Amino acid sequence: MKITTSEIEHVAHLARLSFDPSEIESFNRQLNDILGYISKLEELDTSRVEPTTHALELTNAFRKDEVKPSLPVGKILSNAPEREEGGFVVPKII
Amino acid sequence: MPSLIDLSIYELHDILSKREASAVEITKAYLDRIGEVDPKIRAYLTVTADKAVAQAEEADRRLKKADNVTPLTGIPLGIKDVICTRGVRTTCGSKILENFIPPYNATVMEKIEAHGAVMLGKLNMDEFAMGSSTENSAYHPTHNPWDLERIPGGSSGGSAASVAAKACAGSLGSDTGGSIRQPASYCGVVGLKPTYGTVSRFGLVAFASSLDQIGPISRDVTDCALLLNAISGHDTRDSTSVLRDVPDYTGSLIPGLKNYILGIPKEYFISGLDPEVEKAVKHAVSALESQGTEVVEVSLPHTEYAVATYYIIAPAEASSNLSRYDGVKYGLRAPDYKNLMDMYKKTRSQGFGPEVKRRIMIGTYSLSAGYYDAYYKKASQVRTLITRDFKKAFEQCDVIAAPVAPTTAFRLGEKADDPLQMYLSDIFTIPVNLAGIPGISVPCGLNSSGLPIGLQLMAGHFDEAKLLTVAYNLELALGRCKNWPLA
Numbered sequence: 419m420k421i422t423t424s425e426i427e428h429v430a431h432l433a434r435l436s437f438d439p440s441e442i443e444s445f446n447r448q449l450n451d452i453l454g455y456i457s458k459l460e461e462l463d464t465s466r467v468e469p470t471t472h473a474l475e476l477t478n479a480f481r482k483d484e485v486k487p488s489l490p491v492g493k494i495l496s497n498a499p500e501r502e503e504g505g506f507v508v509p510k511i512i
Numbered sequence: 513m514p515s516l517i518d519l520s521i522y523e524l525h526d527i528l529s530k531r532e533a534s535a536v537e538i539t540k541a542y543l544d545r546i547g548e549v550d551p552k553i554r555a556y557l558t559v560t561a562d563k564a565v566a567q568a569e570e571a572d573r574r575l576k577k578a579d580n581v582t583p584l585t586g587i588p589l590g591i592k593d594v595i596c597t598r599g600v601r602t603t604c605g606s607k608i609l610e611n612f613i614p615p616y617n618a619t620v621m622e623k624i625e626a627h628g629a630v631m632l633g634k635l636n637m638d639e640f641a642m643g644s645s646t647e648n649s650a651y652h653p654t655h656n657p658w659d660l661e662r663i664p665g666g667s668s669g670g671s672a673a674s675v676a677a678k679a680c681a682g683s684l685g686s687d688t689g690g691s692i693r694q695p696a697s698y699c700g701v702v703g704l705k706p707t708y709g710t711v712s713r714f715g716l717v718a719f720a721s722s723l724d725q726i727g728p729i730s731r732d733v734t735d736c737a738l739l740l741n742a743i744s745g746h747d748t749r750d751s752t753s754v755l756r757d758v759p760d761y762t763g764s765l766i767p768g769l770k771n772y773i774l775g776i777p778k779e780y781f782i783s784g785l786d787p788e789v790e791k792a793v794k795h796a797v798s799a800l801e802s803q804g805t806e807v808v809e810v811s812l813p814h815t816e817y818a819v820a821t822y823y824i825i826a827p828a829e830a831s832s833n834l835s836r837y838d839g840v841k842y843g844l845r846a847p848d849y850k851n852l853m854d855m856y857k858k859t860r861s862q863g864f865g866p867e868v869k870r871r872i873m874i875g876t877y878s879l880s881a882g883y884y885d886a887y888y889k890k891a892s893q894v895r896t897l898i899t900r901d902f903k904k905a906f907e908q909c910d911v912i913a914a915p916v917a918p919t920t921a922f923r924l925g926e927k928a929d930d931p932l933q934m935y936l937s938d939i940f941t942i943p944v945n946l947a948g949i950p951g952i953s954v955p956c957g958l959n960s961s962g963l964p965i966g967l968q969l970m971a972g973h974f975d976e977a978k979l980l981t982v983a984y985n986l987e988l989a990l991g992r993c994k995n996w997p998l999a
Contacts, residue, residue: 429880433876434857434860435864436857456823472722498842509852
């Protein structure tokens with residue numbers, strides 16, 4: 419199946435990316451090449467095959483719910499582009 | 513008399529233990545070497561000279577008191593810039609993390625620091641480990657020490673090039689679809705991707721979480737075993753790391769392959785395989801036969817579907833993992849924006865390079881409403897078939913031998929405009945990640961232009977010991993590299 423320019427724009431929005439028109443054009447070509455190649459998988463009948471969800475046959479890894487030391491707030495905030503009074507600053511949302 | 517940088521890790525350990533050289537002398541020799549060769553190969557993104565000397569001084573104190581000395585005490589290593597290092601910038605090869613200074617260490621860093629190893633700096637890579645040439649680094653490409661006009665492979669290109677150029681004694685890389693083994697092959701060094709779950713991924717910047725593993729790159733197989741000893745083991749901070757005892761992998765370095773059966777998968781010897789690569793791989797297989805192994809043909813019938821499977825699973829997981837780069841908690845925030853949505857889009861569009869955007873787009877598309885069954889579910893089913901192929905093959909043999917990559921190192925720019933061609937250079941390494949099994953690249957000769965070729969060995973889950981035994985015997989049969997580049 420071919421992906422259209424408007425689909426690319428929709429997917430870009432979902433991915434929180436924006437492209438200018440010339441980029442969209444080259445992306446469109448490359449994505450269609452890649453998706454064309456990927457469609458090779460349709461050759462295989464997988465109707466009776468369980469999907470792999472994990473590379474190893476593991477059961478769930480439980481641990482005790484214990485309080486342990488964590489990094490101080492100042493350290494956590496030290497890489498934030500904008501911070502104020504012990505919190506991250508974000509643009510107004512509502 | 514060889515200089516300090518010519519010695520293997522175990523040789524350095526020997527002279528450190530005998531106090532014939534100090535850790536500071538060794539570290540300074542490597543820092544000088546970086547000054548000499550790194551302007552040509554550009555393997556480092558950050559050189560941490562002062563920190564390295566301070567760590568070497570501490571290692572010398574330990575050595576002097578014979579206190580807690582291990583084979584890595586005082587050994588200078590390079591670290592791929594995808595591994596978080598407390599207080600040292602960790603960029604992941606991306607502009608979006610240009611100023612990111614992790615407030616914590618990855619578990620592997622805590623482990624090698626506990627050994628008293630010295631970190632020389634952070635090594636270049638394709639942005640977010642997405643690429644096969646290190647040309648996708650947002651900073652600069654890395655050059656192959658064997659031919660500066662060629663790529664070192666990727667994504668751990670800096671990790672492999674620095675080891676080959678003797679700009680570190682060994683390094684850590686990460687491998688999601690071949691990112692340790694392919695550059696190791698192109699640079700003529702040893703690179704091992706452990707079984708999924710062997711090494712903690714805590715502090716490894718996530719690309720595709722069901723495939724990513726950290727592993728060592730070294731100049732020989734013994735050094736590989738020493739590094740693997742240090743980084744393996746369960747970690748409560750990574751629930752996918754496996755609770756099992758770590759053997760001493762140097763115990764597998766035994767001459768002779770009696771009772772070993774080596775499988776050769778016919779699907780790896782296809783058209784498109786460079787005849788010189790094929791010749792070197794076959795020569796390596798006969799060298800292993802001379803060490804006593806039996807050789808049988810095996811079949812991995814779904815090999816041809818591995819790249820397509822990978823390019824659904826890896827981008828899907830990446831699109832989810834990389835949603836964290838939103839300009840809020842750390843990393844870049846675009847300077848001018850109208851509202852929250854605009855900030856997200858500008859930050860991510862300015863911060864990510866083209867290949868990362870391409871993969872986020874593929875992943876977002878394949879996971880978007882209506883396409884999940886056709887893409888992600890289908891790929892996960894084919895992944896099961898690929899894993900079954902290996903299980904069946906390992907009923908007939910102990911270790912599988914094959915090429916690492918269809919060609920030797922290609923030229924800078926050669927595949928940069930054709931993403932699909934670049935993806936296909938990982939055709940022989942991707943199946944190992946999908947099945948979660950271990951794989952190693954071991955040098956097996958040079959082509960007529962003097963470019964290295966690697967033999968890939970693959971084994972069942974947690975059979976690293978078998979891989980190392982076979983790799984060690986190949987090294988015994990062919991001899992260790994004597995003519996390193998940029999000498």
